[in-house]
Amino acid sequence: EVQVVESGGGLVQPGGSLKLSCAASGFVFSDSGIHWVRQASGKGLEWVGRIRSKSNNYATAYAASLRGRFTISRDDSKNTAYLQMNSLETEDTAVYYCTRLAELGPSVTTDFDYWGQGTLVTVSS
Amino acid sequence: DIVMTQFPDSLAVSLGERATINCRSSQNVFYRSNNRNYLGWYQQKPGQPPKLLISWASTREFGVPDRFSGSGSGTDFTLTISSLQAEDVAVYYCQQYYAIPITFGGGTKVEIK
Numbered sequence: 495e496v497q498v499v500e501s502g503g504g505l506v507q508p509g510g511s512l513k514l515s516c517a518a519s520g521f522v523f524s525d526s527g528i529h530w531v532r533q534a535s536g537k538g539l540e541w542v543g544r545i546r547s548k549s550n551n552y553a554t555a556y557a558a559s560l561r562g563r564f565t566i567s568r569d570d571s572k573n574t575a576y577l578q579m580n581s582l583e584t585e586d587t588a589v590y591y592c593t594r595l596a597e598l599g600p601s602v603t604t605d606f607d608y609w610g611q612g613t614l615v616t617v618s619s
Numbered sequence: 620d621i622v623m624t625q626f627p628d629s630l631a632v633s634l635g636e637r638a639t640i641n642c643r644s645s646q647n648v649f650y651r652s653n654n655r656n657y658l659g660w661y662q663q664k665p666g667q668p669p670k671l672l673i674s675w676a677s678t679r680e681f682g683v684p685d686r687f688s689g690s691g692s693g694t695d696f697t698l699t700i701s702s703l704q705a706e707d708v709a710v711y712y713c714q715q716y717y718a719i720p721i722t723f724g725g726g727t728k729v730e731i732k
Contacts, residue, residue: 529721531669538712538723538726539661539663539714539723539726540723541721541723544719544721555719555720558620591668591669593668601653602657602716604674605671605674605675605714605716606659606661606669606671606716607671607674607680609668609669610668611668
């Protein structure tokens with residue numbers, strides 16, 4: 495059974511930091527690009543960024559709107575990915591989802607087929 | 620960035636009737652080398668994460684009812700629910716995974732008339 499579990503959300507003041515975790519099981523984590531997607535209350539889906547698999551050199555990419563404040567990392571030995579969020583702004587308030595694109599070499603072989611339930615990040619004073 | 624435009628923003632359909640959602644990408648999302656459109660459709664119900672319904676523009680995911688179908692190529696795509704059921708009330712999103720940044724349409728809210 496596939497499980498994706500995000501954790502680490504909570505209330506943080508503007509300018510603060512938070513680190514989210516994404517623990518996965520039931521699929522080959524090391525062959526997956528891990529992506530973060532967020533959703534503000536009542537709004538649509540916004541891609542945050544991704545980290546590719548080892549065979550793709552753990553390449554990262556981020557939404558330009560984040561202006562370098564977020565960093566994605568992974569530990570394949572723990573089947574876990576992370577989203578480090580710094581200099582948080584009220585506009586970062588959202589549910590943060592972890593999902594994956596399976597990779598075969600440089601190619602993507604799935605769309606976002608597995609999602610966690612999300613973790614809520616609230617940035618407020 | 621590839622802009623995904625969905626229309627309509629919302630629609631109300633009678634039970635058993637057809638629902639059609641359109642999605643247009645600002646750039647081609649068809650990759651000639653593997654003959655695939657990098658276009659997905661998702662269903663999201665309140666309080667739940669998105670659920671992948673259709674990948675590669677027209678491939679239904681395992682377990683998705685066959686009343687859901689996807690079509691189109693290049694820049695114009697359609698999600699069709701052939702016979703709307705009560706459990707299909709949700710917001711539907713299209714998404715391109717052809718290029719980074721991955722982008723989503725604004726969503727279409729489907730309700731029962």
